[in-house]
Amino acid sequence: QKEVEQDPGPLSVPEGAIVSLNCTYSNSAFQYFMWYRQYSRKGPELLMYTYSSGNKEDGRFTAQVDKSSKYISLFIRDSQPSDSATYLCAMSASGGYQKVTFGTGTKLQVIP
């Protein structure tokens, strides 16, 4: 079993829809939960991160972490065609040179 599981999609939604992207994990030591966005033929870029449980909002993006369920989500409101990309969840434990473990990515297409 992989430490981080992510539905690969692809996910296709109309412009303006609310998008929900999810990951589950098995390692209880994970404390940092990150979402990266990767456009085609580019490297990933960090969208946002959350420490421990709770919600974090940044514009149209909201990240949620439920450590009791080992489940994290990224919500995109009012999705735009420019949001079309692969979204990778990533997690790490705290302190030292902790490795960041990535999910497999969910490919999102927002249709105008």
Add this chain to the structure above:
Amino acid sequence: EAEVAQSPRYKITEKSQAVAFWCDPISGHATLYWYRQILGQGPELLVQFQDESVVDDSQLPKDRFSAERLKGVDSTLKIQPAELGDSAMYLCASSVPLQRGGSYEQYFGPGTRLTVT
């Protein structure tokens, strides 16, 4: 805006040949990573450097892969001999601590897409 530089962007090689990738991290970033990303999968860490020292190379296939960061700045990843299964995107990243501390924000380069024939 500072970026992680990688070269070449694309490389086609025959199996059993040697291949090398180069990475120049963002200036001042002490931590450098090499990842392999197979199509449809997430990045998998191959090696992590702190300055010139390797801090994690547990997933690096050491019989054929080597990595160095001699002066703690740029880095080279080498594969010798290349195998068909090595076809993938090789990503380099450098990082700074998250504002909160305890983990890192990684800045990725554009990657080198390797095709082994």
